[in-house]
Amino acid sequence: MKTLTAIGTAIGAIAAVIALSNPAAAATAKRGSFGKLADGRAVASVTLANARGISATIVAYGAMLQSVVMPDRAGRKADVALGYDNLGDYLAKGQYFGGTVGRFANRLEAGRFRIDGQSFQTPVNDGKNSLHGGTVGFDKVLWDVVSVKNGPTASVTLRYVSPDGDQGYPGTMTVDATYSLDERNNLTIEYVATTDRATIANITNHAYWNLSGEGSSNGAMGHLVTIPAQTYLPTDAGAIPYGEFKPVAGTVFDFRTPHAVGDRVRDARDQQIVFGRGYDHNWVIGRDVTRDQHLMAKVYDPASGRGFELWSNQPGLQFYSGNFLDGTTHGKANRVYREGDAIVMEPQIFPNSPNQKGFPSARLDPGQTYRNVMTYRLSTGQTGANRTAAPKKR
Known part of the structure; x- marks a missing residue:
């Protein structure tokens, strides 16, 4: 039996090598349609797929990651993105599912910021604060599909030009969102932005992940999470960090070694868990944007048997444990999404x-380029199908 197992493993490894070296197995990008807006504008979709059974569908509305299909350790495929x-x-009820969020992702206190002594006001849409760019952020606009390419790395690039004054932000900002998938199972999202006037930029993706399959009864609370951060940012009751870099050691925020999300997510002895109704905080991976990518989470x-490593050039990781999924949302295949059914890592x-x-x-500033690459x-848990390569330096 051991001999047969060894032979099977060897065959799987050889098949993986052949798939990687065979041009016919290169990743593909297929155009599609995702309906029309009320004004008649068509909403395009593009599905990226590789020879290992992984696919990702990107929709032009919100430049969103609408679907990620992966096989499990037994080869059974499921969509793992809510x-x-x-x-x-x-x-009707987007909830940022898979959306590109900006111009400033996450929260701005009272929706305000200053540049060179001038104050700017963005819409307040999260209690007293602004969240994910305002009431009509990047996740709620139609992007243009400007490039679609087949493998060995398949990709789609979408573009949105945000006019000066959009949601109160200064400057005309041009943003490109590029999604790519290769035969090493690397799914990359890259945001690049330029402006014609001094402004602020913080753009990321808000995918909700349930690696057991979206809507699965397992939920995401059994997912094992590792975050290589020594500190995190505690917040006030409105989820605004107040400037402290708090050590994770000895707290429910210590994910330096793997922990199941559900083990401590409801520990009300920590006031931060009470404020966030679970995890909805920023872990400090570094203190500035870097040229190359570094590990953010596992x-x-x-x-x-499904999993992923998340790499990026950004200093912070917002980890959200799906605390506000309240059972009123019916997702794909009419599945009900409940609290804890997914996690978000931004x-x-x-x-x-x-x-x-x-x-x-x-x-x-004008002449500079904003860049967030993640x-x-x-990984699928299948023998011979999980040897992903480290992200290339960019």
């Missing part, structure tokens, strides 16, 4: 950075 199967539901689902500059000394700068090194 969301809807039709445009109407995204328009996630593994013991039930399915590489970014720290929340409220423009208003907090000692936080990384979010300022973007790579999900996906």
Whole structure:
């Protein structure tokens, strides 16, 4: 039996090598349609797929990651990204599912910031604060598909030009969102932005992950999470960090070694858990944006064998444990999404950075280029199918 197992393992490894070297197995990008807006504008979709059974569907509305299909350790495929199967539901109750969020992702205290002594006001849409760019952020606009390419790395690039004064932000900002998938199971999202006037930029992706399959009864609380951070940013009751870099040691925020999300997510002895109704905080991976990517987090689902490593060039990781999924949302295949059914991990500059000394700068000036590149090194638990390569230096 051991001999047969060894032979099977060898065959799997050889097949993986052949798939990588065979041009016919290169990743593909297929155009599609995701309906029309009320004004008649068509909403395009593009599905990236590789020879290892992984695919990702990107939709032009919100430049969103609408679907990620992965096999489990037994080869059974499932969509592991929460969301809807039709445009109407995204328009009615988007909840940022897979959306590109900006101009300033996360929260701005009272929706305000200053540049060169001038004050700017963005819409307040989260209690007293502004969240994810305002009432009509990047996740609620139609992007243009400007490039679609097939493998060995398949990709789609979408573009949105945000006019001067959009949601109160100064400057005309041009943003490109590029999604790519290769045969090493690296799913990369890269945001690049320029401006014609001094402004602020913090753009990320808000994918909800349940590696057991979206809507699965397992939920995401059994996912094992590792975050290589020594400190995190405690917040006030409105989820605004107040400037402290608090050590994770001895707290429920210590993920330096793997922990199941559900082990401590409801520990009300920690006031921060009470404020966030669970995890909804920023872990400090570094103090500034870097040229190259570094490890942000590892996630593994013991039930399915699926997992990923998340790499980025950003200093902060917002980890959210799906605390506000309340059972009123019916997702794909009419599955009900409940509290704890997914987790969100967003590489970014720290929340409220423009208003907090000692936080990384979010300022973007003419002639500069904003860049956030994040790579999900996906793994399926299948022999010979998980040898992902480290993200290339960019």
